[in-house]
Amino acid sequence: MTLEEKFTKLGVDHAPGQEIRQKGPDLLSQGESIPGVPVDFSHGDVDAFPPIPNSLEQFIEGVRVGGRQAYTEYRGSAAIRQDLAAKLSRFTGTSIASADNLILTPGTQGALFLALASIVTRGDKIAIIAPDYFANRKIPEFLEAEILPVTLHYLEQEQGAGLDLSQLEEAFRQGAKAFLFSNPNNPTGVIYSDQEVDAIARLANQYQVTVIADQLYSRQIFDDRAYSHLCRTSIDPERLITIIGPSKTESLSGYRLGVAFGPSRLIQRMEKLQAIVSLRASGYNQRVLRLWFDEPKGWMEQRIRDHQAIRDDLLEEFRRIDGVRVRATEAGSYLFPQLPNLTVSIEEFCRLLRVQAGVTVTPGTEFGKAYTNSIRLNFSQDHQAAIQAVRRIGQMVERFRKSE
Amino acid sequence: MTLEEKFTKLGVDHAPGQEIRQKGPDLLSQGESIPGVPVDFSHGDVDAFPPIPNSLEQFIEGVRVGGRQAYTEYRGSAAIRQDLAAKLSRFTGTSIASADNLILTPGTQGALFLALASIVTRGDKIAIIAPDYFANRKIPEFLEAEILPVTLHYLEQEQGAGLDLSQLEEAFRQGAKAFLFSNPNNPTGVIYSDQEVDAIARLANQYQVTVIADQLYSRQIFDDRAYSHLCRTSIDPERLITIIGPSKTESLSGYRLGVAFGPSRLIQRMEKLQAIVSLRASGYNQRVLRLWFDEPKGWMEQRIRDHQAIRDDLLEEFRRIDGVRVRATEAGSYLFPQLPNLTVSIEEFCRLLRVQAGVTVTPGTEFGKAYTNSIRLNFSQDHQAAIQAVRRIGQMVERFRKSE
Numbered sequence: 001m002t003l004e005e006k007f008t009k010l011g012v013d014h015a016p017g018q019e020i021r022q023k024g025p026d027l028l029s030q031g032e033s034i035p036g037v038p039v040d041f042s043h044g045d046v047d048a049f050p051p052i053p054n055s056l057e058q059f060i061e062g063v064r065v066g067g068r069q070a071y072t073e074y075r076g077s078a079a080i081r082q083d084l085a086a087k088l089s090r091f092t093g094t095s096i097a098s099a100d101n102l103i104l105t106p107g108t109q110g111a112l113f114l115a116l117a118s119i120v121t122r123g124d125k126i127a128i129i130a131p132d133y134f135a136n137r138k139i140p141e142f143l144e145a146e147i148l149p150v151t152l153h154y155l156e157q158e159q160g161a162g163l164d165l166s167q168l169e170e171a172f173r174q175g176a177k178a179f180l181f182s183n184p185n186n187p188t189g190v191i192y193s194d195q196e197v198d199a200i201a202r203l204a205n206q207y208q209v210t211v212i213a214d215q216l217y218s219r220q221i222f223d224d225r226a227y228s229h230l231c232r233t234s235i236d237p238e239r240l241i242t243i244i245g246p247s248k249t250e251s252l253s254g255y256r257l258g259v260a261f262g263p264s265r266l267i268q269r270m271e272k273l274q275a276i277v278s279l280r281a282s283g284y285n286q287r288v289l290r291l292w293f294d295e296p297k298g299w300m301e302q303r304i305r306d307h308q309a310i311r312d313d314l315l316e317e318f319r320r321i322d323g324v325r326v327r328a329t330e331a332g333s334y335l336f337p338q339l340p341n342l343t344v345s346i347e348e349f350c351r352l353l354r355v356q357a358g359v360t361v362t363p364g365t366e367f368g369k370a371y372t373n374s375i376r377l378n379f380s381q382d383h384q385a386a387i388q389a390v391r392r393i394g395q396m397v398e399r400f401r402k403s404e
Numbered sequence: 405m406t407l408e409e410k411f412t413k414l415g416v417d418h419a420p421g422q423e424i425r426q427k428g429p430d431l432l433s434q435g436e437s438i439p440g441v442p443v444d445f446s447h448g449d450v451d452a453f454p455p456i457p458n459s460l461e462q463f464i465e466g467v468r469v470g471g472r473q474a475y476t477e478y479r480g481s482a483a484i485r486q487d488l489a490a491k492l493s494r495f496t497g498t499s500i501a502s503a504d505n506l507i508l509t510p511g512t513q514g515a516l517f518l519a520l521a522s523i524v525t526r527g528d529k530i531a532i533i534a535p536d537y538f539a540n541r542k543i544p545e546f547l548e549a550e551i552l553p554v555t556l557h558y559l560e561q562e563q564g565a566g567l568d569l570s571q572l573e574e575a576f577r578q579g580a581k582a583f584l585f586s587n588p589n590n591p592t593g594v595i596y597s598d599q600e601v602d603a604i605a606r607l608a609n610q611y612q613v614t615v616i617a618d619q620l621y622s623r624q625i626f627d628d629r630a631y632s633h634l635c636r637t638s639i640d641p642e643r644l645i646t647i648i649g650p651s652k653t654e655s656l657s658g659y660r661l662g663v664a665f666g667p668s669r670l671i672q673r674m675e676k677l678q679a680i681v682s683l684r685a686s687g688y689n690q691r692v693l694r695l696w697f698d699e700p701k702g703w704m705e706q707r708i709r710d711h712q713a714i715r716d717d718l719l720e721e722f723r724r725i726d727g728v729r730v731r732a733t734e735a736g737s738y739l740f741p742q743l744p745n746l747t748v749s750i751e752e753f754c755r756l757l758r759v760q761a762g763v764t765v766t767p768g769t770e771f772g773k774a775y776t777n778s779i780r781l782n783f784s785q786d787h788q789a790a791i792q793a794v795r796r797i798g799q800m801v802e803r804f805r806k807s808e
Contacts (some may be wrong), residue, residue, distance in 0.1 A: 001524070003522070003524075006525070007672075007676055011676070012478065012675065012676050012679045015478075015679055016799045018477060018679075033429070046471045046474050046475075047470045047471045048471060056464065056467050059467075060461070060464075062658075063463075066450060066451045067449055067450045067451045069658060070450050071447055071450075071484055071657065073422060074416065074419075106660070107681045107683055109680070109681070109682055109683045110681065112683045113682070120407075120586045121406075121410070122526070133679050138680045139680045141409070142677070142680060144633050196685065225776070232416050252477075253474050253687070254466075254473065254474030254686065254687040254688045255688065256510070256615045256684075256685075256686040256689075268411075269407075269411045271416065273411075273414070273546070275414075275416045275419055275422075275542075276414070276517055276539050276540075276542050277513070277514065277517045277681060277682070278510045278511060278513055278514045278517070278681070278682055279511055279514075279660070280662070282658065282659055282689055283657070283658040285686055285689070311758070343748070363776070371768055399682070
């Protein structure tokens, strides 16, 4: 593949947050605008749900510490890794060694890139869930790996995430070297059941597949559902990298912090690569991780309740729109409704929605090419503004509904 | 190349700041320790030379701005890019368009990786200076590009940097797709003369080579020397990416900020890649760039004078050591002395120096495999502690001097 082809494929125009760069004809002229408070569902609103209390104070303390905090090891400050390893061990019910098995990265995006580039290279096969986070496909594509898609029957099946186990095993049988999945799933918000997680462990061991589990939203579980950490199963620990970070529920995205833990061999590769990609997570910013998993009493519980309430209201709004299919979010802040057939493409609909109704969402096609009728919303937003915005989505669906 | 081979090659054990991870026999037992204040010359000391005044206040303002500052475009906040494009246009004497020609990155390391990965791929040839910054070789190696080394005769020649122009032209003639060099040069601290910079421009145009100019230290010029910006020459602007950042002279390394400017086609590729590698430079951190090129009156001048004074004293100390060859730093904070022959390898000497004398330096072999007798020092340190540390280097040279 030439570089030109590679970069043509690697689009960002529809990526969340990049909508501002879209150029084109004056879309406003194609329809009347629907008034309302603009809502950007492409990512969470850290003004509506601010960062963990005292984050800034911790950052300031990092600056006060000075040189030692500015220039940490590439894998991050030893003291902070030690603290985090203990907390993450408790959270996951495992035992993580801070010296060799954990790395701090610039956001979980950084961790994902480093993990993938440490495991797969040109020509390797990798099993990827559809739908799943868009970078899960874009990174392997950039690395020239071959993607074997594995379907999540999230709408058809309400037990577990709806993982197509026979497809997964077939991908492994075809020689997949790696398997990457997010749990809770982005964009659908479903949780993999114990049975599904156990099956992944069993198949990974059987076929010697290295797994990357992106657990970014695993602290924000609704309705007291069960959540199974893959790292706590029978999976060979030499074959698993777990990724997690404080950018979502904890609203620390502006600090760009992520964590990966796994076998020392792979963590070392990730560090070597980080040394030439970005050196390290910003030194002072690392300090903010001290607060993570140590939030004020009741703070996380309240945050989860608040999000569950928004979810309930938005679900109700979406279910009022004729022809919408949507599954209730089980964890995390995403909704992934499937809209009825429209007279415009989903990318075009998203552009129109933004320009005519002040509502920014991400087209489903970012998560898998089959999702031509779906949109993703991050509902970590001002509660009332979000409800009004979904009503405007309903009005826009009527405006562009295809007559059957 | 297999991933295993690739990562075996990609070492970080001797990289600056990673010395803490070196394991091995108890080196202390091999010699008496030499007392003194420990000095880590592997990078600048931001405690001795603190960040631009009010950096922290700008960061705090970024946090106050909130969501808009946390979630910028991948290429960075539009307002900050606009401000920076104007300042960098003035500094370089060119005209940079903020919308299309400039990207903010997590450190200049981030910019370097993105630029290289946007220009060269497997099998492409790239001309690289020896000696030059270690990542300049490591990144192309990771991308499986073929490196064509071009020698800098920095010791033999005192006019300009000592660029071997016939080697450069030969590399271009052999089909180099890209050429990467740092000016001022890291590790030697020499500046490319107007004639050398013009020759690079002329050859790049003639052979259609894309150039990456790393100008990280171009604000810290000693003895009022002339400095020529490649972007201001006759070079085809479609063939040049310039990289610069506030991590060194301005001591903002703990914030991880870098900038690249160049043709929109390549900046767009860099942004696409950034979207899957790290998303963006930390949002709140970007805000600190407001202060860059807008430091308090006299602050930069004082900082340059302070560094020039340290350079003078360290040079004097080094020239007292029999057999040392060293060229005076013309810009930036690096010295790259060549030591006399020793009874141990340069990597071993650096380890012994750290353990027995409390002095951390980077072995010359990180900058090119020929530099088996050289060490690099970043002399942005406490002035008196640095002088004492170089004296201890002298004592250690005597301890391990090879008898002729």
